Amino acid sequence: xxxxxxxxxxxxxxxxxxxxxxxxYTATGYPSLxxxxxxxxxxxxxxxxxxxxxDKGSNKxxxxxxxxxxxxxxxxxxxxxxxxxxxxFCALNNMSPGGSYIPTFGRGTSLIVHP
Amino acid sequence: GAGVSQTPSNKVxxxxxxxxxxxxxxxxxTALYWYRQSLGQGPEFLIYFQGTGAADDSGLPNDRFFAVxxxxxxxxxxxxxxxxxxxxxYLCASSEGQGGYEQYFGPGTRLTVT
Numbered sequence: 001x002x003x004x005x006x007x008x009x010x011x012x013x014x015x016x017x018x019x020x021x022x023x024x025y026t027a028t029g030y031p032s033l034x035x036x037x038x039x040x041x042x043x044x045x046x047x048x049x050x051x052x053x054x055d056k057g058s059n060k061x062x063x064x065x066x067x068x069x070x071x072x073x074x075x076x077x078x079x080x081x082x083x084x085x086x087x088x089f090c091a092l093n094n095m096s097p098g099g100s101y102i103p104t105f106g107r108g109t110s111l112i113v114h115p
Numbered sequence: 116g117a118g119v120s121q122t123p124s125n126k127v128x129x130x131x132x133x134x135x136x137x138x139x140x141x142x143x144x145t146a147l148y149w150y151r152q153s154l155g156q157g158p159e160f161l162i163y164f165q166g167t168g169a170a171d172d173s174g175l176p177n178d179r180f181f182a183v184x185x186x187x188x189x190x191x192x193x194x195x196x197x198x199x200x201x202x203x204x205y206l207c208a209s210s211e212g213q214g215g216y217e218q219y220f221g222p223g224t225r226l227t228v229t
Contacts, residue, residue: 004157032215043119044158044206044220051215089157093214100171101213103148105157 002027006090006106013080013113021075021109023064023090031094032101033057033066033073038087038108047075047088085113117141119221121207127227128197136192136224140209148218149182149192150206158206164190165213197228 007022025031035047035057048057050066050073057064062077073090090106120139128134140147145166150158160174167187175181179197184190194201204225208218 034217036220043222044208046217049215049217091157095214096171096173098171098173100163100165102163102171102173103158103160103218105150105159107155107157 002031002092002094002102002104004090004092004104004106006088006109009087009108009110011109011111013111015082015113015115016079017113019075019077019080019084019111021088021090021111023073023075023106025071025073025090025092025104027071027092027094027104029095031092033064034091034093035062035064035073035075036089036091036105038089040086044089080111080113082113082115085111087111119207119209119219121205121221121224123224124222125225125227127229130197130199130228132197134194134197134226136194136205136226138190138192138207138209138221140188140190140207141219142188144209144211144219145187146210146212146216147184147190148208148210149190150208152204152206152223161192194226197226199228202226202228 032051034049036044037047048059050057053068087108147164149161162172164184179195204223207221210216
C-alpha cells in the first residue's frame with residue numbers, strides 16, 4: 001500500500017535559520033502531495049500542496065517541490081520564526097483500486113524554533 | 116464562516132460500552148473523512164463518504180466500527196464494545212471533492228476507554 005516517510009523530530013532551530021523537513025513517499029500512479037501543519041492547541045490545516053510532478057507549492061515562506069524521480073516532497077523555509085513552531089505532516093492522496101482517493105499521512109515532524 | 120465541528124471534545128467510557136462521535140462538516144462539502152490519530156502518529160484513514168454513501172471504508176479496523184451520513188451532511192462514527200486500544204483522537208475532515216482538494220479538519224474527539 002501507499003506510505004509516507006518523514007524525518008524524525010523534534011527539529012530544533014534558532015530563529016532565522018534555514019529549515020528542511022524531508023518527506024518521501026511510496027505510491028503507484030500520480031498522487032497529489034500535501035503538507036499540513038498543526039500549531040499548538042489547534043487542528044490540522046493545509047500549508048501547501050502540489051498535484052503533479054515538478055509543481056512547487058508555496059505558502060507563508062514555505063516551499064515544497066513534487067519530485068517524481070526521487071518520490072520526494074521536502075519542505076523548506078529560508079528563515080524560520082518562533083511562530084513556525086508546530087508539528088508538520090506530509091501527506092498524499094492517491095486513487096485506490098476501487099476508484100476513491102485515499103489519504104495517507106506521515107507520522108509528523110515537530111519543529112521547535114528558539115528566539 | 117463556520118469550520119468543521121466535532122462533539123464531544125472529550126469522551127471517557129468504560130471498556131465494552133458503545134460510543135457515538137459526531138462530525139458537522141463545512142456546509143456544501145460533499146466529501147467527508149474520518150481518521151484516528153494515536154499519540155506521536157499521523158492521522159490514520161478510517162472511512163470516506165461522498166454524499167450520503169460510504170465510498171470507501173477500507174480503513175475501518177474491524178466490524179465494531181461503523182459510520183453513517185444519512186443526509187449527506189452530519190456524520191456519526193459509532194464504536195461498539197469499546198476496547199482500551201480504541202483510545203485515540205478521532206478526527207473528521209471535509210472537502211469539496213477528492214484528489215487535489217484541501218481537507219478542512221475539525222478539532223477532534225479525544226476518546227479514552229478505561
